[in-house]
Amino acid sequence: MARTTTTRRGVLSGLANGLMTLPAAAVYTGLTVVPVGYAVYYSFTQYNGIPSQAPTWVGWENYARIIADPIGDLRPAAWVTLVIAVVGAFLVNGAALGLALLLRRTTALNTFARAVMFYPHVLSALIVGFLWQAILGPQGAVNNLLENAGRSTWPFLSDPDWALVTLIGVIVWAQFGVQLVLYLAGLQAVSPELQEAARLDGAGGPQVFRHVTWPALAPTVTVTIVTSILSLLKVYDVVLGLTNGGPGDATQTWAYEILAVSFANNKVGLACAQAVLLVVVAGVLSFTIIALRRRAEEGAEAVG
Amino acid sequence: MTRTSPIRTAVRVAVVAVLSxxxxxxxxxxxxxxxxxxxxxxxxxxxxxxxxxxTDHIAAAWQNTSFPVVEGYAVTLFLVLACNVVAIGASVPAAYTIARTPTPLFRFLLFFFVAGMFVPAQIILVPAIFVLKALGLMGTLPGLVLFMSSTMIPFTLFIFSGYIRMLPRSLDEAAAIDGAGRQRILWTIVFPLMRPIVATAFILNALSAWNDFVSPQLILGPGSQFRTITTGVYAAVSTYTTNYEIVFPTLLLAVVPILLIFVLMQRHIMGGLSAGAVKG
Amino acid sequence: MSTTFLRRARGAVVLGMAPVLALAACGSEGGSGDAADDGSVRMLVNITDNLTQAKWEELVKPFEDETGIDVKIEGPSGQSVAESFPALLAAGTAPDVIESIVPGPDTAPEVLDLTEYEWASGTPMADLYSTDGTINVVGVGMQAQSLMYYNADLFKEAGITEPPTTWDELDDALAALDEQGVATPIAFASDWATGVQVQEIWHPQQNVTTPGWQQSVADGSSTLGDQFQPVFEHVADWIDAGYTTADDVATDSGTQEANFIAGDVGVYPMGSWFSTTLAASPPEFEVGVFAPPVDDAADAPGPMGATLAFPYMVWKGTANPDGATALVEYLTTDEAAIAAQADMDSFSREGLEPSSNEYAGMVQELSDAAPSYVVPGNQTVGDYALPVAGFNPKFTELVQGLWQGRAPADVAGDLTAWYEAEKLG
Known part of the structure; x- marks a missing residue:
């Protein structure tokens, strides 16, 4: 008797638990998990996305096409994306950490400066792209200044290498503010006593940073690196505003390739294969970084 | 602290001023x-x-039918609020249950949700279109809200469950002994304690909804009368990127209100973000 | 304690209910995307400087008044109709009538066959744009594409008396302009324009060498690379000589047009629609137009690359096929509608009063002098379709490589490789 009540209570509470997670699970499954499933399925088909026409199963053909890359359009996009993700993440984090150290103390000027560093992030990437295109384009503000001063112009957006560097620069400008806030928060968590103790032991500024501050920041570093790489891997809006992928294909990112090339040309099968690969790459990169950082973080716990 | 020399402070101030x-x-x-x-x-x-x-060009940009400024702001603000309500409203009970039920099933469930953090939203948009179409939600605001919310749920749920785990269990146990139901405990005891992390999630989700361009662009499409700020700016500017009489005024109209909001709320936004970062 | 508690409880309940309320609210205001069954017709059109939303509304107004059918004009959500259309088809929210693009290999099965309508066969260029005798796109006239606008004052200053007719003469003319210190002897523009411009200057000679070249490529007797390598070499020579620079292909066509009007450009290859722009802001110098050159003066002028002006197609899935076809019939056959469209964007059509715009008049003369009209590569349509999608974006991307110092042979090779891969996949 007593036993059945507990079982019933167990079932009921299980049911209640299920109900509590249901809304989140339903929305997330319906619009993220199922689409990923669709993407995997379509990635093995040749399909133009038109409902009245059926997908044809082609096995690994789309993936083979991506890897063989017969017309040399996907490998450059993969390369561009990787450069943006790695170099961009490095610069974003470098700038954010440097400024966090500089703006650590809460003074009126520093509070103002923090807001100024953060504001590009509220503008939206597309608008940032258009704005910088107007500043750095062939007839943009900077080149007009140079021209009016009788100097030769700079090909910020018209030379393939420059364009990629410019793109990364603009992304860093727009994004490091968020990581700056995370670093500032991380710095608050660094024990002042430890730092003071280290200083009393005769350690100089750089040494305190290396042995106390940096290890204590380890968890923050992991989070900021992973979040910045994840957001850099899907860069699209800013490209659209700044270069629209050009010149040639110099700034076509993987996401641009998926949305503006494959999908826009009715190649849904290929677009989905590209999407699946990007999801895999994002996952592998993130987990690798988290695994690599684990040791550093263990160090942090020892210090903290 | 006594060691900070006035020269170093001066240099520091100068560097900060120049960078700003x-x-x-x-x-x-x-x-x-x-x-x-x-x-x-x-x-x-x-x-x-x-x-x-x-002010002619500003006036022209204001009247440009491809970017109705006021409507664009209304639609975008609606998206920010609606997505947050859906994402936070759905994540709180789920995160609470997951955090308080340490069975393998729920541990797996957390993993299932967290995996979504590694799925870039814009990338699954193409297949998501097929789902939305099957639901009859393509080209509608509810469809857009559901899609954007679903991309926010993984992170929101992840930081919530981490936060709830740090809240003492004794709190809800005491309430349970007093006979309070699970929903009551959640919304009257736990949820109020989650304020800092809810603020963080709200700000992050708001920023991503505000900045989103591809989702409204593809899900709403030209058939919809709704334009967000980003899709409006794109429609108004993309074919005239070097006609600066159009570009600068349009961009100005698009950013001034959000910058004003940012300046006014600056302390809450930055504070909310860092609060979550420390505790989450 | 109890008041705070109550307040909190109430707040929590409201918050907990909010998602449900919000969704319910959304549900009632949503569903506005498709409004097909109320008898209205949705038409997706290209919105440009010349073709504004207001002008489109005005164009269909008499039709609405006469038939009582409400026409909803929609601008593309992307940069162009071509980019928006696939997403709309995938979403099942395609508009009833689509303006500005022609059926491609993927989309042809999705548009309505208009052959059975008597009025359709009488529309301009209907036979050139048909597939095996099937008409699925109709337009109002012909727009010449192979045109070189030039600054006659600069030509005179550089000592060029006659516009060039052969490629050698064109090279000489550009050299003379450069010598004279003209900032941009020949201007190309970014995005879609680069591809279209390079193709249009090549149509005449290309169709002298290989009449119906699209069919030769499709049946394998020629390759895309072979078709375009000669023009790539010409362009590469101009780039080497500094007549056009990498900045050009990062500058949008609107700006290049303004540069031409400001007198900084010697030659500007662009379609007939540029004459409307010129008429709207006439330059202070004398403007001339010449047909792109051919190799041998005896062949001049060569065939003219020409496109269907205001192409309309009807979506097969439309809920209102009668209303949609009636609208297209009105737009392509009603005299007032045709005249209104000619005012929006100039084109030529038999029986249509030539435009009073002097620039359009010059274009008309060249069109009349051309021995034949040919479908350009970027409008792969009907029997002259290349069996690939996305030709112009890819062509543009590859051809921009010339400005980055890529060898013409490499660009041509990539073009062929792309075609082979796309044709299979």
Whole structure:
């Protein structure tokens, strides 16, 4: 008797638990998990996305096409994306950490400066792209200044290498503010006593940073690196505003390739294969970084 | 602290001031040039001549039918609020249950949700279109809200469950003994304690909803009368990227309100973000 | 304690209910995307400087008044109709009538066959744009594409008396302009324009060498690379000589047009629609137009690359096929509608009063002088379709490589490789 009540209570509470997670699970499954499933399925088909026409199963053909890359359009996009993700993440984090150290103390000027560093992030990437295109384009503000001063112009957006560097620069400008806030928060968590103790032991500024501050920041570093790489891997809006992928294909990112090339040309099968690969790459990169950082973080716990 | 020399402080202040000014140069260029005719923008991009300043181009941008500014702001604000309500409203009970039920099933469930953090939203948009179409939600605001919320749920749920785990269990156990139901415990005891992390999630989700371009672009499509700020700006500017009489005024109209909001809420936004970062 | 508690409880309940309320609210205001069954017709059109939303509304107004059918004009959500259309088809929210693009290999099965309508066969270029005798796109006239606008004052200053007719003469003319210190002897523009411009200057000679070249490529007797390598070499020579620079292909066409009007450009290859722009802001110098050159003066002028002006197609899935076809019939056959469209964007059509715009008049003369009209590569349509999608974006991307110093042979090779891969996949 007593036993059945507990079982019933167990079932009921299980049911209640299920109900509590249901809304989140339903929305997330319906619009993220199922689409990923669709993407995997379509990635093995040749399909133009038109409902009245059926997908044809082609096995690994789309993936083979991506890897063989017969017309040399996907490998450059993969390369561009990787450069943006790695170099961009490095610069974003470098700038954010440097400024966090500089703006650590809460003074009126520093509070103002923090807001100024953060504001590009509220503008939206597309608008940032258009704005910088107007500043750095062939007839943009900077080149007009140079021209009016009788100097030769700079090909910020018209030379393939420059364009990629410019793109990364603009992304860093727009994004490091968020990581700056995370670093500032991380710095608050660094024990002042430890730092003071280290200083009393005769350690100089750089040494305190290396042995106390940096290890204590380890968890923050992991989070900021992973979040910045994840957001850099899907860069699209800013490209659209700044270069629209050009010149040639110099700034076509993987996401641009998926949305503006494959999908826009009715190649849904290929677009989905590209999407699946990007999801895999994002996952592998993130987990690798988290695994690599684990040791550093263990160090942090020892210090903290 | 006594070791900080006045010279070092002065250098520090100078560096901060210069960097801040540098960050603001693009804003300055945008504001100044929004009030100048094209010829002058080309001749002197940084300066301005009081005699030729004009609001004509701002007025033209304001009246541009491809970017209805007020409506664009209304739709975007609606998205920010609706997505947050859905994402936070759905994540709180789920995160609470997951955090308080340490069975393998729920541990797996957490993993299932967290995996979504590694799925870039814009990338699954193409297949998501097929799902939305099957639901009859393609081209509608509810469809857009559901899609954007679903991309916010993984992170929101992840930081919530981490936060709830740090809240003492004794709190809800005591309430349970008093006979409070699970929903009551969640919404009257746990949820109020989650305020800092809810604020963080709200700000992050708001920023991502505000900045989103591809989702509204593809899900709403040209058939919808709704334009967000980003899709409106794109429609107004993308074919005229070097007609600065259109670019600068349109961008100015698009950013001024959000910058005002940012300046007013700056302390809450930055504070909310860092609060979550420390505790989450 | 109890008041705070109550307040909190109430707040929590409201918050907990909010998602449900919000969704319910959304549900009632949503569903506005498709409004097909109320008898209205949705038409997706290209919105440009010349073709504004207001002008489109005005164009269909008499039709609405006469039939009582409400026409909803929609601008593309992307940069162009071509980019928006696939997403709309995938979403099942395609508009009833689509303006500005022609059926491609993927989309042809999705548009309505208009052959059975008598009025359709009488529309301009209907036979050139048909597939095996099937008409699925109709337009109002012909727009010449192979045109070189030039600054006659600069030509005179550089000592060029006659516009060039052969490629050698064109090279000489550009050299003379450069010598004279002209900032941009020949201007190309960014995005879609680069591809279209390079193709249009090549149509005449290309169709002299290989009449119906699209069919030769499709049946394998020629390759895309072979078709375009000669023009790539010409362009590469101009780039080497500094007549056009990498900045050009990062500058949008609107700006290049303004540069031409400002007198900084010698030659500007662009379609007939540029004459409307010129008429709207006439330059202070004398403007001339010449047909792109051919190799041998005896062949001049060569065939003219020409496109269907205002192409309309009807979506097969439309809920209102009668209303949609009636609208297209009105737009392509009603005299007032045709005249209104000619005012929006100039084109030529038999029986249509030539435009009073002097620039359009010059274009008309060249069109009349051309021995034949040919479908350009970027409008792969009907029997002259290349069996690939996305030709112009890819062509543009590859051809921009010339400005980055890529060898013409490499660009041509990539073009062929792309075609082979796309044709299979």
């Amino acid at each position: 000014a540098a960050m603001l140069v693009p804003m300055y260029i945008m504001v100044v040039n929004a009030f100048k005719p094209q010829q002058e923008i080309l001749l002197s991009p940084l300066g301005f001549d009081l005699a030729t300043l004009t």
